[in-house]
Amino acid sequence: MGTEFKELLAKYLAKTPKSREAFEEVSRYVPGAVGSAIQFFKPYPIFGLRGYGSRVWDIDGNEYIDYCMSYGAMTAGHRNPSIVEAIVNVVKEHGTLLGMPSPLAGELAKEISSRIPDIEMIRFTNSGAEATMYAIRLARALTGRDKVVKMEGAYHGAHDYLLISDKPATIKILGSYDEPRSVPDSLGTPQDVVKLTLTTHFNDVDSVEKLFKQFGNEIAAVITEPVQTNMGVILPEENYLKELRRLCDYYGAFLIFDEVKTGFNASSSAAYLEYGVRADLVVLGKVIGGGTPLAAFGGRREFMENITPVGRVVHYGTYNANPLCVAAGLAALKKVFTPEAHERMKNLNYELFKGVNNAVEDSKIVASTVAKGNMGAIYFGLDKPPRNFREAYRVDKDMWYRYWIAMLVEGIIPYGGAWFEEWFVSAMHTREDIEKTIEAYYKVLKIIKG
Ligand SMILES: Cc1ncc(COP(=O)(O)O)c(C=O)c1O
Structure with a gap:
């Protein structure tokens, strides 16, 4: 560790004594003191107090410009x-949970369907993980097949079927590029389940075709994000998604687009629509709940009508489609994520992207950047954006960590706290935020160069 970085870390410690204290206390009762493992970073995470607009404040009173925006x-x-108004209203006038269907959920379903035509029908869940789980259940039920294909490094939620070859401890355990191995990320994943999940590479049609040639009549679905996130932001190469569509059609498998992160972020609708492909099933989350726990899976009527009670593919959940989350989601889609807001976010993001690129050039570090919609990523140590997880994994993770701490010291949360996360520009970020952030990049990139 260089002296300069030791000084930075000392600044982080000096700035966050209450977070440190909270970390020590909460760790006694909550493993790692976090609600989700992704919130942890060394030496200890910042404990949040409140947020407004583009800003969050920690329990030490520090203010940050936030680009994690809760992932x-x-x-x-x-x-x-x-959204606050919608939540307050619904709680006062209706309640949080009625245990009955409500017209509000129908309204949100209709709004989503009008913006994503492949979603003729939809069911709501409480998390993206549940929604991907149900989407593959439906694909399995309708194909009578058990295997699913996912991309290496892709995250689709922490359930057994898809938490495979996501973020392995080392790249080696994934096997060779040509013969990738399915490796569970978590202890406790049954081996029999692991065998059902085949892994392949984003932006490599041949690798997908190879799996289909070998297991064609056993594959129920290919699930992928159209723009790969959770390894920075990786754009699909020309025709890649169309080729996936062709292979799925040829072999009779479902094509499921996971738009939990990209939906209404990477694009003003579902991101896959920009690439001229059709989805069989689409999974949504995050934006559609306006910051409350709401996600969904949907698709063509002929598929969705197989869900209970109309059909026999089971979908339950005490909290599903509760008025609280649905009202927040409706406010988000109808009032916040308008075409104008998307345009504004995209433009601000492009300014940030350009500014970061200039700062990279100025500092003479090796790094590449990608931006799409309101999202972006910086890859330290890579001179061009990666095409897949194996390339992304080559990121200089030590430099990323120095950047992370240095940006926090500057009052900026540049990302979610891991090298594979992305930045997000929200509907409430301002030009001033972007300018301040670019200034911080100029300063920080010089410091972390080492
Ligand atoms: C692409 C993708 N799919 C699914 C999920 C799981 O969503 P949740 O955290 O709501 O379970 C995530 C979470 O970040 C995600 O990024």
Whole structure:
């Protein structure tokens, strides 16, 4: 560790004594003191107090410009007034949970369907993980096949079927590029389940075709994000998604687009629509709940009508489609994520992207950047954007960590706290935020160069 970085770390410690204290206390009762493992980073995470717009404040009173935006779930902006109003109203006038269907959920379903035509029908869940789980259940039920194909490094939620070859401890355990191995990320994953999940590479049609040639009549679905996130932001190469569509059609498998992160973020609708392909099933989350726990899976009527009670593919959940989350989601989609807001976010994001690129050039570090919609990523140590997880994994993770701490010291949360996360510009970020952030990049990139 260079002296300069030791000084930075000392600054982080000096700035966050209450977080440190809270970390020590909460760790006694909560493993790692976090609600989700992704919130942890060394030496200890910042403990949050409140947010407004593009800003969050920690329990030490520090203010940060936030680009994590709760991993893309809060891109309406923290405490967005339209969403707060909808939540307060629904709680006062209706309640949080009635245990009955409600017209509000129908309204949100209709709104989503009008913006994503492949979604003729939809069911709501409480998390993206549940929604991907149900989507593959439906694909399995309708094909009578058990295997699913996913991309290496892709995250689709922490359930057994898809938490495979996501973020392995080392790249080696994934096997060779040509013969990738399915490796569970978590202890406790049954081997029999692991065998059902085949892994392949984003942007490599041949690798997908190879799996289909070998297991064609056993594959129920290919699930992928159209723009790969959770390894920075990786754009699909020309025709890649169309080729996936062709292979799925040829072999009779479902094509499921996971738009939990990208939906209404990477694009003003579902991101796959920009690439001229059709989906069989689409999974949504984050934005559609306006910052509350709401996600969904949907698709063509002929598929969705197989869900209970109309059909026999089971979908339950005490909290599903509760008025609280649905009202927040409706406010988000109808009032916040308008075409104008998307345009504004995209433009601000492009300014940020350009500014970061200039700062990279100025500092003479090796790094590449990608931006799409309101999202972006910086890859330290890579001179061009990666095409897949194996390339992304080559990121200089030590440099990333120095950047992370240095940006926090500057009062900026540049990302979610891991090298494979992305930045998000929300509907409430301002030009001033972007300018301040670019200034911080100029300063920080020089410091972390080492
Ligand atoms: C692409 C993708 N799919 C699914 C999920 C799981 O969503 P949740 O955290 O709501 O379970 C995530 C979470 O970040 C995600 O990024």
